Amino acid sequence: MTRAEAKERNRRALLDAAFEIVSRDGYRARLDEIAERADLTTGAVYSLFGSKNGLVVALVTDYLRPYYEEVERAVPAGLDLLEAVDAFARHYRRGCDGPDALPRLSLQITLLDMALHDPELGSQLATSVRSQENHLIALFTGRAHNRGHVTLRQAERLTTALRALLVGLSQGVPLGLAPGADEDYFAAAARALVTDVSLIDHDSAPSRGRRGKPTDAATRPSTRPC
Known part of the structure; x- marks a missing residue:
């Protein structure tokens, strides 16, 4: 050797x-x-x-890398954004039934607990997770949607929302807190995020009048892509 x-x-x-x-x-x-x-x-x-923290961060990277490689295979190029989000959510739900579902849930909860007890480790873990999520951002960027294509910024915002939604749902499944949350449920919930409301940039949000209501221009049907 x-x-x-x-x-x-x-x-x-x-x-x-x-x-x-x-x-x-x-x-x-x-x-x-x-x-x-x-x-x-x-x-x-x-x-x-x-260090011990270095080992834990490497553990997270080692744990996430094959997961994102599987996602890239489950969501092929050529799908539009809605189709890609649907395929991703269904792939995520199937993972809840895998033999390693409970160990993965245990690790997720444990890492959150560790991050709360050690802010420095929490910062390192967040950096590691974000670097892995770049694969998912790249997976959504450029996909067709609403007569346009998803920008990098929009893909970043969508990835954040999808992570929050699907992590929460997937934690509820093995704990019995998400009854009836099958593949169709996961897919429908994920597709609901793919709207102008969730993808729109803050700087492009509709302007509001003095009483907080959208102006006439903001209430007209939008033709803005994605």
């Missing part, structure tokens, strides 16, 4: 061990236990990831 192969093996062992222990213990997860589970020393953690 080459040095590079040994390094990758150790990295993989630590990430797998961290997934198990962090999912179980959250911010109480001990670095020495993670290293022991991987048959390594804490020195290997510092050598490969720099």
